[in-house]
Each structure stands twice: as structure tokens, then as C-alpha cells.
Amino acid sequence: MRAEIESIVDEIQQAISLLRRHLDWDRAKIRLAELNAAAESPSLWDDPERAQKLMTERQRLDRQIGAVEQLERETQDAVDLIAMGEEEGEASVVTDAENILRQLRADLAKRQVDALLSGEADGNDSFLEVHAGAGGTESQDWALMLLRMYTRWAEQHGLSVELIEENAGEQAGVKSATIQVKGEAAYGWLKTESGVHRLVRISPFDANARRQTSFASVWVYPVVDDTIEIEVNESDCRIDTYRASGSGGQHINTTDSAVRITHLPTGIAVACQNERSQHKNRATAWKMLRARLYELELKKREEAAMATEATKSDIGWGHQIRSYVLQPYQMVKDLRTGVETSNTQAVLNGDLDAFMEAALAQRVSGETKAISDVD
Incomplete structure (x- = not known):
């Protein structure tokens, strides 16, 4: 041979x-x-x-x-x-x-x-949060674009999407939003999307048509089912209720039905406002909190093997995982894997598989190498 x-x-x-x-x-x-x-x-x-x-x-x-x-x-x-x-x-x-x-x-x-897609929770449904960075309307509009991008990706793969919480921007976009993506291996596919996403474009909100750089963060964690036991002491949590806000219709309420739960030992906060019933929102928020705490445990295990810093970081320069440039040229580039494309509109319409596959392969290779080094 x-x-x-x-x-x-x-x-x-x-x-x-x-x-x-x-x-x-x-x-x-x-x-x-x-x-x-x-x-x-x-x-x-x-x-x-x-x-x-x-x-x-x-x-x-x-x-x-x-x-x-x-x-x-x-x-x-x-x-x-x-x-x-x-x-x-x-x-x-x-x-x-x-x-x-x-x-x-x-x-x-x-x-x-x-x-x-064989990790402990890869087969589960997934929560996905989007948070606008500093920059007001620009970043809030970018956060909404990301939310639309992931919704389109999910729909293209036969997954369903449910809006859990939305905090609308003052003029456009969203300050934050949470969706639940339901379907086979939703978390396994989405888990590498956590991090800061950077957009460069000519601002549609600037009368002088200047180029702007905006940041938004994405945070992904698995929905935990009854087979996964996560203990949460209610005495460790602060529960706040408030009036829901959002895009209108069923997401607007005239009573304090929205619920936010803060886990004091970790600082993790979750919110739900998609139901008119405070009781139902509270139940969903508890489910989200258990999921976040479970995701935190998964990340600790991964970090122990890989000896790396957590993905979640400041929403700004130096922490982004992917860059989306619409001006002066067209390019989306993943800064972890080097995967890039000039078809920016396809990406913003949900064509993310190449980025996800490369990040998954890189993560598995890194985990395996780290375990071998320990052995």
C-alpha cells in the first residue's frame, strides 16, 4: 500500500x-x-x-x-x-x-x-437567550436580528420555537429575549453558539449613514427533564413579579404576571412572561433555573477537562466568537474555527450548519486531547 x-x-x-x-x-x-x-x-x-x-x-x-x-x-x-x-x-x-x-x-x-451529538444533554430541547450589548438601539436591533436568525435555523431543521420572554428596546429591537427550541438534539446543535456576536454595518438609524459596530451575546442551555435531578433550595432564590412587556398581543399583560427568579449563590437570573397566568410563568421560570444550573454543572465538567475559561464573558471587544461584516465587504467569520463565508444574507436567514459542525468537531477534539493529556 x-x-x-x-x-x-x-x-x-x-x-x-x-x-x-x-x-x-x-x-x-x-x-x-x-x-x-x-x-x-x-x-x-x-x-x-x-x-x-x-x-x-x-x-x-x-x-x-x-x-x-x-x-x-x-x-x-x-x-x-x-x-x-x-x-x-x-x-x-x-x-x-x-x-x-x-x-x-x-x-x-x-x-x-x-x-x-452524544453529550449528556445533547438530545434535549434548548433554551436560547439573546442580550443586547452596550450601544442602545444599534445593539438592540442586532439582538433581534440574531433572534430571527436562530428562529429561522430552527424552522429549517423541523424544530419548533416558543417565545419565553422578551424585553423590547425603546425604539427598535430587543434588550433581551429567551426562546425555547424544541426538537431532537436542539441543545446539541445550539450549544456552541454561546458567546458574543459582533456586527459591522452601515447603521439604518444614523442619518449620516456611518458604519457602526454592535455586540450582542447568546447564551444556550439545555431543557432538563424528569430524568435529571437538580436540587434548588427556594430559600436561595429571590422571586420578583412584574408587568409583562413585549411586542404586543398575547405577550402584553395588564397584571403582574411576569416572573423573574434569581439564584442568589450563583447570581443566575431567569424570567418568563409568555403566559397570562403568573402560576404558569413561575413554573416555567423554575424549569429554566434548573436548566441553567444544570448547564453550569456541565460547563464545570468541561472546564475541568479542557482547563479553559467559561464561554460567557463581557459583551464587547476581545470576547466575540463570530464576526458578521456587512460593510465595507460581506463576510461572516467564526473566530474559533476560521470557518467563513461571504453569503451573509444566507447566514442571517439561518444557514448556520457549517459553523455549528466545525465548532462541534473542534470541541470534541479539544475534549479528547485534554482527557488524553490528563491520562
């Missing part, structure tokens, strides 16, 4: 090893066997909600394990074909098998995506 092909095979095998480790292969196989057994139980659908969760988890694990096993089979088949072709002097067989390996390497990033 030629050196070039040996290098390709080695690269593919390293990727397979990384994916196996990230999936916690033996544990994932055992869990899939358990889920397959549960799926055959006649009493499974006695509890439809639990059954749906089990079937969703089963489908996700089966797809992730299947993707790795398929990659292993195709790689080994191509290697065997090369060996057979070389032994029998069939140059065309060797050439075809080598091309298969080259194609496998080219498709590797796409094949890895499903397996990358």
Missing part, C-alpha cells in the same frame, strides 16, 4: 477512535441494547411521554453507533480490496479502492456530525 493511502487510512482510523471515545462506546452499546429491549415491552406505551423519550434516545444512539460502524466497515472493505487487487495484479481494483478511501476522508466531517 502506497504511503499516501496509508496516511489516509491512518487519518480515518484516528477519527473513528476519537468518535468511539467520545461516544463512550461500550456504555453506548449497552444502553442501546437496554433501549431495544424496552421498545419490545408491551407496556412501553402505557406512559406515552416516557415512551417517546425512550424512542427518541434509541433512535439517536442507533444512528450514532451505526454511523461509526458504517465508517469502519467501508474503510476495512476498501483496505481489503487494495490488498486483493495488489495480490492479483488488478490495478483497476486498487485504484477504485483508493478512490473510495479518498472519498471517505472527504466525507469524514459530515459523517462525524451525528456522532458528535
